[in-house]
Amino acid sequence: MMSFPLRSLRPLPFLTACLRRWDCAFTLRRVQLLRIILAFILASAFVSRVAAEDWKVIRADGRDYVSFANVAQFYRFPHYTRVSRSVSLRGDRRGIRAQAGTSEFSINGVRFFSDYPLLANPEENLISATDVAKIIEPVLRPNKISGAKKIDTVVLDPGHGGDDSGTSGPWDNEKNYALDVALTARENLLRAGFKVEMTRVRDDSVSLEDRVAFANRFSNAVFISIHFNSAQGGSGVESYALAPEGVPSNASTENHLSSLDTQWYQGNAQDTANIALAAAVHGSILSRVSVFDRGVRHARFHVLRDIKIPAVLVEAGFLNDRIEGAHIATPQYRQQLGLAIAQAVTTYNRAVNFQSSGPIIVAAATNLPPHAHSITDSLGEAAPNWSNPPQKPSAAIHSSN
Numbered sequence: 001m002m003s004f005p006l007r008s009l010r011p012l013p014f015l016t017a018c019l020r021r022w023d024c025a026f027t028l029r030r031v032q033l034l035r036i037i038l039a040f041i042l043a044s045a046f047v048s049r050v051a052a053e054d055w056k057v058i059r060a061d062g063r064d065y066v067s068f069a070n071v072a073q074f075y076r077f078p079h080y081t082r083v084s085r086s087v088s089l090r091g092d093r094r095g096i097r098a099q100a101g102t103s104e105f106s107i108n109g110v111r112f113f114s115d116y117p118l119l120a121n122p123e124e125n126l127i128s129a130t131d132v133a134k135i136i137e138p139v140l141r142p143n144k145i146s147g148a149k150k151i152d153t154v155v156l157d158p159g160h161g162g163d164d165s166g167t168s169g170p171w172d173n174e175k176n177y178a179l180d181v182a183l184t185a186r187e188n189l190l191r192a193g194f195k196v197e198m199t200r201v202r203d204d205s206v207s208l209e210d211r212v213a214f215a216n217r218f219s220n221a222v223f224i225s226i227h228f229n230s231a232q233g234g235s236g237v238e239s240y241a242l243a244p245e246g247v248p249s250n251a252s253t254e255n256h257l258s259s260l261d262t263q264w265y266q267g268n269a270q271d272t273a274n275i276a277l278a279a280a281v282h283g284s285i286l287s288r289v290s291v292f293d294r295g296v297r298h299a300r301f302h303v304l305r306d307i308k309i310p311a312v313l314v315e316a317g318f319l320n321d322r323i324e325g326a327h328i329a330t331p332q333y334r335q336q337l338g339l340a341i342a343q344a345v346t347t348y349n350r351a352v353n354f355q356s357s358g359p360i361i362v363a364a365a366t367n368l369p370p371h372a373h374s375i376t377d378s379l380g381e382a383a384p385n386w387s388n389p390p391q392k393p394s395a396a397i398h399s400s401n
């Protein structure tokens, strides 16, 4: 049994400056950063006249945590239940479920991988302050994302091209599928009134550096990189936002990257907008096609690192999976993916511009894929019962049981 000392959050002198310029925080030491992030959330709640409980910071495993009960109080979830190592937070159109000992949780039935393990002490289940600030806060309250702009332009990036075919399946290559999905997304985005720029519109070779440089020419824009996976036993969709400074990548084994690199990149200036965009794209795809949810994750892919606009990289399915590969090979399925991506941009734009309230993935909760848990299900102690489990989803998933 472990116990952790409780410490209340104290206001910090940096806060005033950081309220004006959120990204100034990265220049401070990480411990200070986490305090500031929590103080910022607290302060913004006061600004909006939301009655809120104080954040109680709990030190565990050398970093700052808060309890899920504290999260429930702060975000005003009317129902909070804890059964052993599992917690469920429920409210109107919102739900969070989590289990201590894992590195994942769900918001409105959509899976997120946490940056640090979820813990439990005898009294409480805990989540790191980083995960609250970098995932829960921007996903639950996208209209409070600091510096998020109303966008009028979407930069679509079909992965690979030319000599680089990407991965392949029995029917076609990743580069061709990615371009086809992007072209469908473009058509729908143009119809919705957005300007659309593409890093390639043909089977051209484009370097990763050129893709980023191209995207950085546009302001009031978001960047969406479209890819497909291939790995023995894998299936499903996963979406990536740039990993925050100091946080190891939690990319799936199929997209394994060095976790030693935890430095700050230009893209980290948009951490909260990045995860909101990733959540919007991921939730939109899950609501449109029935596919295994491999989660919203953090990684340091090249195209996410030095970009100056909110960015997401989506791995939209496994070409080599017998069933999924056959779906992706049909134009109808790819049109659904393209439409889902276009609709996600509208969802994101409305959410960050006060045109809608509530979590950015609310749409996914109304049309969950059959293998996802409803947020109204009992959490209990049972292992997740995926109806279509990949043989090797990731180490993190297996460690949850």
Ligand SMILES: [Zn+2]
Pocket: 159, 160, 166, 167, 174, 227, 228
């Ligand atoms: Zn790829």
